[in-house]
Amino acid sequence: xxxxxxxxxxxxxxxxxxxxxxxxxxxxxxxxxxxxxxxxxxxxxxxxxxxxxxxxxxxxxxxxxxxxxxxxxxxxxxxxxxxxxxxxxxxxxxxxxxxxxxxxxxxxxxxxxxxxxxxxxxxxxxxxxxxxxxxxxxxxxxxxxxxxxxxxxxxxxxxxxxxxxxxxxxxxxxxxxxxxxxxxxxxxxxxxxxxxxxxxxxxxxxxxxxxxxxxxxxxxxxxxxxxxxxxxxxxxxxxxxxxxxxxxxxxxxxxxxxxxxxxxxxxxxxxxxxxxxxxxxxxxxxxxxxxxxxxxxxxxxxxxxxxxxxxxxxxxxxxxxxxxxxxxxxxxxxxxxxxxxxxxxxxxxxxxxxxxxxxxxxxxxxxxxxxxxxxxxxxxxxx
Amino acid sequence: xxxxxxxxxxxxxxxxxxxxxxxxxxxxxxxxxxxxxxxxxxxxxxxxxxxxxxxxxxxxxxxxxxxxxxxxxxxxxxxxxxxxxxxxxxxxxxxxxxxxxxxxxxxxxxxxxxxxxxxxxxxxxxxxxxxxxxxxxxxxxxxxxxxxxxxxxxxxxxxxxxxxxxxxxxxxxxxxxxxxxxxxxxxxxxxxxxxxxxxxxxxxxxxxxxxxxxxxxxxxxxxxxxxxxxxxxxxxxxxxxxxxxxxxxxxxxxxxxxxxxxxxxxxxxxxxxxxxxxxxxxxxxxxxxxxxxxxxxxxxxxxxxxxxxxxxxxxxxxxxxxxxxxxxxxxxxxxxxxxxxxxxxxxxxxxxxxxxxxxxxxxxxxxxxxxxxxxxxxxxxxxxxxxxxxxxxxxxxxxxxxxxxxxxxxxxxxxxxxxxxxxxxxxxxxxxxxxxxxxxxxxxxxxxxxxxxxxxxxxxx
Numbered sequence: 001x002x003x004x005x006x007x008x009x010x011x012x013x014x015x016x017x018x019x020x021x022x023x024x025x026x027x028x029x030x031x032x033x034x035x036x037x038x039x040x041x042x043x044x045x046x047x048x049x050x051x052x053x054x055x056x057x058x059x060x061x062x063x064x065x066x067x068x069x070x071x072x073x074x075x076x077x078x079x080x081x082x083x084x085x086x087x088x089x090x091x092x093x094x095x096x097x098x099x100x101x102x103x104x105x106x107x108x109x110x111x112x113x114x115x116x117x118x119x120x121x122x123x124x125x126x127x128x129x130x131x132x133x134x135x136x137x138x139x140x141x142x143x144x145x146x147x148x149x150x151x152x153x154x155x156x157x158x159x160x161x162x163x164x165x166x167x168x169x170x171x172x173x174x175x176x177x178x179x180x181x182x183x184x185x186x187x188x189x190x191x192x193x194x195x196x197x198x199x200x201x202x203x204x205x206x207x208x209x210x211x212x213x214x215x216x217x218x219x220x221x222x223x224x225x226x227x228x229x230x231x232x233x234x235x236x237x238x239x240x241x242x243x244x245x246x247x248x249x250x251x252x253x254x255x256x257x258x259x260x261x262x263x264x265x266x267x268x269x270x271x272x273x274x275x276x277x278x279x280x281x282x283x284x285x286x287x288x289x290x291x292x293x294x295x296x297x298x299x300x301x302x303x304x305x306x307x308x309x310x311x312x313x314x315x316x317x318x319x320x321x322x323x324x325x326x327x328x329x330x331x332x333x334x335x336x337x338x339x340x341x342x343x344x345x346x347x348x349x350x351x352x353x354x355x356x357x358x359x360x361x362x363x364x365x366x367x368x369x370x371x372x373x374x375x376x377x378x379x380x381x382x383x
Numbered sequence: 384x385x386x387x388x389x390x391x392x393x394x395x396x397x398x399x400x401x402x403x404x405x406x407x408x409x410x411x412x413x414x415x416x417x418x419x420x421x422x423x424x425x426x427x428x429x430x431x432x433x434x435x436x437x438x439x440x441x442x443x444x445x446x447x448x449x450x451x452x453x454x455x456x457x458x459x460x461x462x463x464x465x466x467x468x469x470x471x472x473x474x475x476x477x478x479x480x481x482x483x484x485x486x487x488x489x490x491x492x493x494x495x496x497x498x499x500x501x502x503x504x505x506x507x508x509x510x511x512x513x514x515x516x517x518x519x520x521x522x523x524x525x526x527x528x529x530x531x532x533x534x535x536x537x538x539x540x541x542x543x544x545x546x547x548x549x550x551x552x553x554x555x556x557x558x559x560x561x562x563x564x565x566x567x568x569x570x571x572x573x574x575x576x577x578x579x580x581x582x583x584x585x586x587x588x589x590x591x592x593x594x595x596x597x598x599x600x601x602x603x604x605x606x607x608x609x610x611x612x613x614x615x616x617x618x619x620x621x622x623x624x625x626x627x628x629x630x631x632x633x634x635x636x637x638x639x640x641x642x643x644x645x646x647x648x649x650x651x652x653x654x655x656x657x658x659x660x661x662x663x664x665x666x667x668x669x670x671x672x673x674x675x676x677x678x679x680x681x682x683x684x685x686x687x688x689x690x691x692x693x694x695x696x697x698x699x700x701x702x703x704x705x706x707x708x709x710x711x712x713x714x715x716x717x718x719x720x721x722x723x724x725x726x727x728x729x730x731x732x733x734x735x736x737x738x739x740x741x742x743x744x745x746x747x748x749x750x751x752x753x754x755x756x757x758x759x760x761x762x763x764x765x766x767x768x769x770x771x772x773x774x775x776x777x778x779x780x781x782x783x784x785x786x787x788x789x790x791x792x793x794x795x796x797x798x799x800x801x802x803x804x805x806x807x808x809x810x811x812x813x814x815x816x817x818x819x820x821x822x823x824x825x826x827x828x829x830x831x832x833x834x835x836x837x838x839x840x841x842x843x844x
Contacts, residue, residue, distance in 0.1 A: 026392075095777070155773050
């Protein structure tokens, strides 16, 4: 036997011992350890050991559930997912699950518009404006992939979201005021406008957008000095990091509290709660830290301010609005916030009941271009 | 169940190893392996197990009866049993094609039937035929022990995707295949190598191919075909390595099923290096019984074409598989009578020629129908949307490392690397290799876990 064979045999012999220990240990520990019902990291319930029935064995569902149970409950699952992410990163992959890995952090790809739904949504917005005559503004925020186009990996084929936004604005009724924040955000693109680990814009980006919108909203000059900026967490690990399986990114969330903030009541009708603050400190303890703003997404919530304003705002929105709405508190008597994805009631009744004087649509491109709920909500109220 | 599932790696395999190691007596050990094989087989679709058990019993009883029959009756019985086995396979694979033909010729409107193809039936059938033929030709004795026979056709290490171990090669081992340290060691390394090929290369290449599916540029279609060519090799050879490694762990020592096929310098050599157990099966049970290489040219051509047609329809029921078989049959014949002199002149040219023609062959193999195959060819030759687009360049950029690694590992680079490590580190190479394999095992498991990673993110949008 030559040296090579000798060493190979010795190595294989050690390897087999390690493998047997690994497999045996893996089997015992995975069977012995108690099962977990939920995964905080994946934000879903985990498969428990399935009950054995004759029909589940025959139709193969028992085996499928056992496979799922084993993989869901595997010891070190989160660490394995991170190792996989590192492997993908080190082999040069710059896109995982439609998310780009860039020097600006994780950036979500621009999503294809759902043309049919988009047309319906625009028509519904126009119809509601025509029927109610309420002053209407439309802010359509670009996503990071549009603002940070130059940071995307070479050859990444991005859709032109800027043109898509312009096209939407051009399709709106003449009276509806489009608020273009893309140019403003592009001017500040070197700043911290989007979270590195999440698909949302930061409070800073929302603030720049508000500055851009302030004259259209009739708010006068809005300045940074009007707000106290508080960092509430530095360990925000958002949806994009969760989706690619990275543990390395963490973000800071700042809240912009108006210096001259009136007393107000925050009524979350979706959750059935009310309180003196629009911020949810409880959310900072969980995995979805962006829910610090208004407690996350809910069907309808109201802010009732103790001030003398005569303006009553209705915000029809997605989650991008959650960090911007608190900045508006000093300027309105009431703000009603509706998320059409969870709201199924008559929106015209809300407009009348809350004496709405202005309607602000606030969406980010990726959500708006694929939205399937806005038209349903408006159309049902116009029947 | 698949070898690259977490349940198999961390539950089924260690349990089977422990049972096999600690239960007394070879017969009980074999019975355990048969039982485990049936659980493995029935995992996703238990109903199909009935077919496997039934066919095992039928074949076993019929062949056992040959001892009491005259040669003539044995021949008749052999032919009928052969037809029965082929019919069962054909029924699952070609019933709908047969119905289509009847509808076409007799202008009928018989509806198609839903018959899910039983996992591993192709391999099971070839193993069954191997047993019958080896006994019929007197190469082996009749297997009198049902458990041993059931183990031969249903061992979980090979029932799903081979290798197609010939009965004569494993007859002795069936009765006595102790778990030895040497085979365990060899099998462990082989299993990990197979897992790495399957999970770290083939599955990643699968994503590359998926990213290019539908791309009609020249670059995109070439990359997709090359990606598929590499994916298929690492997928199948990886799975075969895992199967051979598992066989080693349980005391079997089977031959290699792949031998760096993409280093071949002719199509004939390619087929001696690709899916070797299938090549050997066709050689031993069809080619040689029909006369082998000593027959005259016209008969040789017919035999070669027959083998490749059979190989094509064994792989699948689409017309593309038949065309794929005929394509390689014609190439083998042309090489024997015309090309061999040209190919002998330059190794580099012949290697390039082989890779190119094999690549074209895989285009038929990967396409869902002939139209799709012809479309891919048209894109490859510039009749699509230009030379390249951003998505093909992006896919290339994203997967370039995986592609280069795959190309390297198609050659005997790994063997050279191993020699280099041993030369450089001498006895420390044991530790270096050990760490490398364990690291690759962990990363492979991580990739399997990652493929089941499914965070619920809608709440945040």
